Amino acid sequence: MTLSPALAAALADAVLVVHLGIAVFVVAMTLALLVGGPRGWQWVRRRWLRWLHVALVVVIALQAWLGRLCPLTIWEQWLRTRAGQQVYTESFVAHWLSRMLFFEAPWWSFVAAYSVLALVVAGAWVLWPPRRRSAR
Numbered sequence: 001m002t003l004s005p006a007l008a009a010a011l012a013d014a015v016l017v018v019h020l021g022i023a024v025f026v027v028a029m030t031l032a033l034l035v036g037g038p039r040g041w042q043w044v045r046r047r048w049l050r051w052l053h054v055a056l057v058v059v060i061a062l063q064a065w066l067g068r069l070c071p072l073t074i075w076e077q078w079l080r081t082r083a084g085q086q087v088y089t090e091s092f093v094a095h096w097l098s099r100m101l102f103f104e105a106p107w108w109s110f111v112a113a114y115s116v117l118a119l120v121v122a123g124a125w126v127l128w129p130p131r132r133r134s135a136r
Contacts (some may be wrong), residue, residue: 005083012079013093019072020101022056029053030121037128050130054121061118064111073102 003011028048036044043049063070080094 002010003079008079008083009085012076013097015072015079016094016097016101018122019070019076020097022072024062025075026053026056026117027049030057030117033124033128034120045131046130047130047132050125051126054125057114057118057121062113063075064107064114067107085086105125 030053031045033045033053035041052107060070085094
């Protein structure tokens with residue numbers, strides 16, 4: 001499949017936007033659980049939301065433990081190469097969103113952070129388990 005450079009760049013930006021959206025969801029949902037669980041917020045206990053959150057956290061932690069890059073990062077970099085761009089240097093979206101999503105740190109720090117995140121999410125699952133929808 002041959003992509004035009006413009007299309008590849010636009011797709012790379014779209015993948016980056018989705019990637020950042022997932023990261024924001026994971027962090028925001030974790031914070032919502034820690035605040036809303038003790039306060040009795042029912043929406044943080046929605047089954048589908050919790051399963052989605054746990055699945056993402058597990059995938060993120062496993063990738064870190066296995067020393068793998070996120071598939072979205074790989075896909076975005078592949079698209080940027082097809083666009084003839086150096087990674088994160090060409091577009092406004094790539095420049096600013098990548099600064100929010102990616103940063104330099106030793107690999108072990110990511111493993112530790114994602115492991116702590118997984119433990120926090122597991123603890124929240126125990127303390128405030130998801131609930132089935134009640135009959136109306």
